[in-house]
Amino acid sequence: MAQETHSQYFTLRRERLLAQLEARKLAGLLVTNLTNIFYLTGFRGSAGVALIGPSRSVLWVDPRYTLQAREQAQGLEVREAKGILAEEAVRWIRRKRLHRVGYEDSTLTCREFSFLKREGGRELRWVPAGGVVEDLRVVKDAEEINSIRKACQLTAEVFEEVRQEIRPGIREGDLAAEIEYRIKRKGAEGLAFDTIVCSGKRSAWPHARPSAKLLEKSNLVIVDLGAILGGYAADMTRTVYLGTPGPRVRRLYDAVRDAQEQAVAAVRAGKRACDIDRVARKVLERRKLDNYFTHSTGHGVGLEIHERPRLGRSDKTRLEDGCVITVEPGVYLEGFGGVRVEDTVLVTAGMSEVLTPAAKDIWFTS
Amino acid sequence: MAQETHSQYFTLRRERLLAQLEARKLAGLLVTNLTNIFYLTGFRGSAGVALIGPSRSVLWVDPRYTLQAREQAQGLEVREAKGILAEEAVRWIRRKRLHRVGYEDSTLTCREFSFLKREGGRELRWVPAGGVVEDLRVVKDAEEINSIRKACQLTAEVFEEVRQEIRPGIREGDLAAEIEYRIKRKGAEGLAFDTIVCSGKRSAWPHARPSAKLLEKSNLVIVDLGAILGGYAADMTRTVYLGTPGPRVRRLYDAVRDAQEQAVAAVRAGKRACDIDRVARKVLERRKLDNYFTHSTGHGVGLEIHERPRLGRSDKTRLEDGCVITVEPGVYLEGFGGVRVEDTVLVTAGMSEVLTPAAKDIWFTS
Numbered sequence: 001m002a003q004e005t006h007s008q009y010f011t012l013r014r015e016r017l018l019a020q021l022e023a024r025k026l027a028g029l030l031v032t033n034l035t036n037i038f039y040l041t042g043f044r045g046s047a048g049v050a051l052i053g054p055s056r057s058v059l060w061v062d063p064r065y066t067l068q069a070r071e072q073a074q075g076l077e078v079r080e081a082k083g084i085l086a087e088e089a090v091r092w093i094r095r096k097r098l099h100r101v102g103y104e105d106s107t108l109t110c111r112e113f114s115f116l117k118r119e120g121g122r123e124l125r126w127v128p129a130g131g132v133v134e135d136l137r138v139v140k141d142a143e144e145i146n147s148i149r150k151a152c153q154l155t156a157e158v159f160e161e162v163r164q165e166i167r168p169g170i171r172e173g174d175l176a177a178e179i180e181y182r183i184k185r186k187g188a189e190g191l192a193f194d195t196i197v198c199s200g201k202r203s204a205w206p207h208a209r210p211s212a213k214l215l216e217k218s219n220l221v222i223v224d225l226g227a228i229l230g231g232y233a234a235d236m237t238r239t240v241y242l243g244t245p246g247p248r249v250r251r252l253y254d255a256v257r258d259a260q261e262q263a264v265a266a267v268r269a270g271k272r273a274c275d276i277d278r279v280a281r282k283v284l285e286r287r288k289l290d291n292y293f294t295h296s297t298g299h300g301v302g303l304e305i306h307e308r309p310r311l312g313r314s315d316k317t318r319l320e321d322g323c324v325i326t327v328e329p330g331v332y333l334e335g336f337g338g339v340r341v342e343d344t345v346l347v348t349a350g351m352s353e354v355l356t357p358a359a360k361d362i363w364f365t366s
Numbered sequence: 367m368a369q370e371t372h373s374q375y376f377t378l379r380r381e382r383l384l385a386q387l388e389a390r391k392l393a394g395l396l397v398t399n400l401t402n403i404f405y406l407t408g409f410r411g412s413a414g415v416a417l418i419g420p421s422r423s424v425l426w427v428d429p430r431y432t433l434q435a436r437e438q439a440q441g442l443e444v445r446e447a448k449g450i451l452a453e454e455a456v457r458w459i460r461r462k463r464l465h466r467v468g469y470e471d472s473t474l475t476c477r478e479f480s481f482l483k484r485e486g487g488r489e490l491r492w493v494p495a496g497g498v499v500e501d502l503r504v505v506k507d508a509e510e511i512n513s514i515r516k517a518c519q520l521t522a523e524v525f526e527e528v529r530q531e532i533r534p535g536i537r538e539g540d541l542a543a544e545i546e547y548r549i550k551r552k553g554a555e556g557l558a559f560d561t562i563v564c565s566g567k568r569s570a571w572p573h574a575r576p577s578a579k580l581l582e583k584s585n586l587v588i589v590d591l592g593a594i595l596g597g598y599a600a601d602m603t604r605t606v607y608l609g610t611p612g613p614r615v616r617r618l619y620d621a622v623r624d625a626q627e628q629a630v631a632a633v634r635a636g637k638r639a640c641d642i643d644r645v646a647r648k649v650l651e652r653r654k655l656d657n658y659f660t661h662s663t664g665h666g667v668g669l670e671i672h673e674r675p676r677l678g679r680s681d682k683t684r685l686e687d688g689c690v691i692t693v694e695p696g697v698y699l700e701g702f703g704g705v706r707v708e709d710t711v712l713v714t715a716g717m718s719e720v721l722t723p724a725a726k727d728i729w730f731t732s
Contacts, residue, residue: 105476111496113476130477177550184543194556
């Protein structure tokens with residue numbers, strides 16, 4: 001993609017934000033959340049503060065990052081701050097006589113905000129505006145979708161490679177390490193989260209960490225993995241059974257897989273997040289397994305692994321083209337084991353497209 | 367270590383905190399920072415809220431974590447919350463008629479605090495007390511030192527193993543992936559931070575991420591790595607030169623190594639953090655390299671990779687037995703390359719003990 005086009009995406013994102021600020025009668029938004037700074041400017045350092053406003057937008061960085069910021073954050077002014085970034089930003093805001101400025105109350109700490117209030121003085125009114133940028137991030141643009149697609153592709157490829165190696169005798173932790181090694185060797189910048197490998201009874205704990213436990217014959221093994229590429233995350237889960245499944249395992253697996261596939265098929269522009277959750281829950285209800293489905297059906301994915309919307313009972317966000325979500329029902333039977341199947345799904349041309357197309361039929365006889 | 371002893375460490379930590387609360391006339395501290403919750407209770411889930419008070423201490427968790435919390439958090443009451451954790455905690459505080467309660471303003475977000483204020487009503491006075499627990503964490507107890515020692519040992523071992531493989535033709539990113547794979551295979555729970563491998567001119571950027579660049583002959587290669595074990599981090603850096611170093615590289619390397627070793631030798635109980643920084647800076651000043659030493663000399667290490675104190679010009683924290691810090695001067699010449707040498711160091715019996723004892727003389731002729 002040409003550099004010029006690349007920079008235009010960021011300009012467009014800032015324009016979408018400015019429309020939101022105008023509606024809230026804000027003279028600007030002080031952006032302190034680094035993920036949002038990357039989203040709005042392209043700058044990816046570990047420290048920075050930005051002011052996005054209709055007349056001018058500025059990014060403050062410390063001397064470590066001046067060169068990098070000038071290269072990455074195109075189309076807005078980069079200022080090198082010698083002292084505290086927020087202090088210089090507030091001084092600038094006061095000089096420009098902005099009186100109503102938004103701040104990101106959902107991520108800024110109380111102590112940081114006390115500092116802003118003190119520095120801002122009496123004339124500057126701070127308005128809580130946390131979540132404005134996060135709401136924009138729900139719908140991804142072409143550049144973002146491109147990155148997520150690549151991250152998902154890489155993630156699915158790694159799973160396809162390692163699934164041959166999922167056999168009795170391997171440690172959960174070693175399988176996780178192998179997956180992470182392959183994710184990085186394939187050129188990912190990092191992991192979207194610590195890889196989950198949990199087997200046997202431990203697979204009934206949805207948030208278990210990989211342990212020193214060996215995979216054993218007749219174990220269900222849940223593998224949940226995701227790469228980061230271009231700053232964007234992928235998220236995918238498969239469940240493997242080590243052996244020939246008996247009727248109970250088969251029934252569990254078929255139910256979860258059905259719930260997942262029907263929920264994916266229900267994803268389309270115009271549906272609400274809670275509608276998708278309901279589809280998955282209904283399938284499991286019919287099989288009397290809904291009480292063992294103890295989490296929500298999915299979540300948005302993007303610069304963060306968990307973003308809006310939440311595919312739960314109460315989130316009424318309407319899906320639209322450019323939304324990227326996970327669909328991941330699971331059933332967990334304490335003392336027996338669990339099954340979860342998860343794909344990252346894009347809403348495009350009104351319909352759903354699965355971005356993590358790894359096989360789902362994975363029974364091993366060993 | 368026996369379970370009983372294990373649980374006693376947490377009791378002692380809470381007692382140290384209670385002394386601090388008493389001095390501040392607080393009826394309790396609402397602990398919302400998960401790292402501090404682990405430090406004070408032993409609970410390691412991804413969600414929880416605790417109230418530490420002189421008459422009673424309580425930990426609220428959601429149903430996912432009830433069993434785990436009862437197992438991990440011994441010596442205090444665990445309550446399963448059906449709704450929002452903080453809401454149930456505040457309701458409890460009001461029922462117990464506590465009137466002056468501390469909150470962690472340095473990590474709590476503005477939005478979370480607005481919620482507390484609303485729920486707390488008028489009679490409950492919230493007092494900012496962020497950093498109280500972090501200050502206690504500066505001095506580690508025997509159980510913590512034990513974990514850090516093991517994490518450091520593992521980290522040094524991995525470096526010793528891979529340094530044979532640091533040769534021209536390998537990608538920076540692949541070397542980093544190899545290091546991380548070995549760290550996990552040796553049983554670490556995770557990485558204290560993303561491994562840094564940067565070579566040639568890129569080694570002059572102290573915060574560069576590993577890239578697809580190949581290591582080349584006559585490159586300086588900075589390798590910065592650290593494992594997490596038992597929740598505790600290790601931190602270590604070595605610089606490798608690929609070839610026979612000429613006088614410029616040798617001068618740089620000797621200067622940094624000297625600065626590092628003299629600073630380590632200066633570490634002892636009673637010295638201030640800034641004193642150690644000064645020792646390192648002086649050595650580099652004598653060699654006219656202090657202008658290229660663009661960061662502080664080190665930082666505390668423990669449950670987080672960066673903790674108090676900061677070994678910089680202005681931190682006057684006195685070191686005492688049980689402090690664990692890094693000592694890591696570096697020199698960075700733009701367009702040429704950089705050198706950094708770092709050890710994790712424990713203050714014990716009044717003196718310094720290096721916990722990451724990997725070789726520092728590593729010149730490769732290849």
